[in-house]
Amino acid sequence: MRINRLFRLVIGAIAVTLVATACGGGSDTATTDDHVREGKLTIGIKFDQPGLGFRDKDGSYQGYDVEIAEYVAGKLGVRPDGITFEEAPTARRETMIMNGEVDFIVATYSITDERKEKVDFAGPYFVAGQSLLVKKETTDVIGVESLTGNKKLCSVEGSTPAQYVKDNYAKDVQLVELDTYSRCVEALRSGSVDAVTTDDIILAGFAGQASGELKLVGNTFTIEKYGIGLKKGDQQTRARINDAIEEMIADGSWTKAFEETIGPLRDSTLTPPTVDRY
Numbered sequence: 001m002r003i004n005r006l007f008r009l010v011i012g013a014i015a016v017t018l019v020a021t022a023c024g025g026g027s028d029t030a031t032t033d034d035h036v037r038e039g040k041l042t043i044g045i046k047f048d049q050p051g052l053g054f055r056d057k058d059g060s061y062q063g064y065d066v067e068i069a070e071y072v073a074g075k076l077g078v079r080p081d082g083i084t085f086e087e088a089p090t091a092r093r094e095t096m097i098m099n100g101e102v103d104f105i106v107a108t109y110s111i112t113d114e115r116k117e118k119v120d121f122a123g124p125y126f127v128a129g130q131s132l133l134v135k136k137e138t139t140d141v142i143g144v145e146s147l148t149g150n151k152k153l154c155s156v157e158g159s160t161p162a163q164y165v166k167d168n169y170a171k172d173v174q175l176v177e178l179d180t181y182s183r184c185v186e187a188l189r190s191g192s193v194d195a196v197t198t199d200d201i202i203l204a205g206f207a208g209q210a211s212g213e214l215k216l217v218g219n220t221f222t223i224e225k226y227g228i229g230l231k232k233g234d235q236q237t238r239a240r241i242n243d244a245i246e247e248m249i250a251d252g253s254w255t256k257a258f259e260e261t262i263g264p265l266r267d268s269t270l271t272p273p274t275v276d277r278y
Contacts, residue, residue: 032103032230032237041078043069044088044096044105044229048182051205051262053107061085063205067257068125068248069106072228075244076237089179091158094118097229104230104241108202111227111276120234121227122241124273125254128199129220130161133207135188136215141195143218144169152176152193154184161197164222181206189213199224201262225273242275 035041045065046053053065070080088096088107096102097119108128111121134141147153147170154176155162162175176193178184184196185206196203200220207214228241248254249272258270 029100032234035103036076036078039078039082040084041073041076041082041104042084042086042102043073044086044093044102044107045069046107047087048180049108049202049205050209052202054205055085055087062261064126064201064258064261065106065108067261068228068245068254071248071253071257072106072241072244075247076240089158090156091179093229097231100231104228104237106228108199109227109229110199110224115229118232119229120232120238121229121276122238123227123245123275124225125228125245125248126201126226126258127271127273128201128224128226130164130197130222130224131200131203131220132217133185133188133196133203133214134194134217135191136213138194138215138217141217144197144221145218147173147195150174151195154178154187154193154196155198156181156184159198161199161222165197169221185210185214204262225276239277242277246275 032041045061047055049063052063053061054063055061066085070083073080073083086096086102088102088105093105093107093109094115097105109121111124115121132141132144141147141151144165147165150172151170152174153162153165153170157177157179162177166173166175176184176187178187181196181198181202184193187193188196189210200216203216207216228245230237230241254272255270
């Protein structure tokens, strides 16, 4: 009898634990709206893209994406001291959103139909174009069509720019994929690769940081619409972020933020994008 009673107690304890787990015990089921009411947001950015999303040695954050994120957060009612920035590697962006690790992501995040199957996007807040970065003394790579003769082209895992070049412009180019663009730039500077490809705005930031060692070559050859990624189906938050982007453009803050971060590094005409409320 004592054994049966002990057995029932053990089974009961296990059942209580399973019920608690099924009900969400130990997991964060709060929504972005819940976080906003608490005055807090967790936002994904890049930590290694100069002029866009960059974590300085003192732990501070700077760049155009940071400015966009802070403006949007402010319009949602969250002050800068209520923001926690998390690094959002290219290959993990959708996973971070779907798992609730971040409320939204502002990280040179191109809007594509494939990504829209997993997450939603507000914006775009900027339109960039794919380009090439080479060493200053390079003369045999002057544009995407000149990536011939088994040259090595670097881009980031989980991104599509390098494969796009191989599929459409230079079929014999050797692709090198690393986990960050900063590592691609290191490989370029050391001579391990011949060029780095991604969006011109990203490459301009690295060129500016390299003190004249690197240069952009050729014309842009894609259109990349940067959006703010958030959980799929959260139409309320998406609408509010779209409102904030439009307000940022209208009140001049969008242009000011660009000129103070990327503007000195990128010689081009600045045209505000049109928000897509799909």
